[in-house]
Amino acid sequence: MMFIDIITWEQKDNDEVLLRFVKWEYPEGINVIGEWADLSSCRYVVVYDAENADAYAAGTLPWRYICKFDSFPVREPIDVMRFMAQYTS
Numbered sequence: 001m002m003f004i005d006i007i008t009w010e011q012k013d014n015d016e017v018l019l020r021f022v023k024w025e026y027p028e029g030i031n032v033i034g035e036w037a038d039l040s041s042c043r044y045v046v047v048y049d050a051e052n053a054d055a056y057a058a059g060t061l062p063w064r065y066i067c068k069f070d071s072f073p074v075r076e077p078i079d080v081m082r083f084m085a086q087y088t089s
Contacts, residue, residue, distance in 0.1 A: 005071045027055060
């Protein structure tokens, strides 16, 4: 399933987050589609496909003590429209 995560942290933790990030490797089962760093704040956005709940957890749990995750399951708009058409007509 595809997700968008908006990851934020406190400015006081910026150095630790940076040190951890340069060593970070996404776990098996996570296919990253795109990543962006917000230049104006302590925020990071990643779009990825997670094979299952275990992959999702392995990618987020190591960061939970220092970062806040707002995770959103997403799909391509055309796929959403097709899905909705099955249940709304």
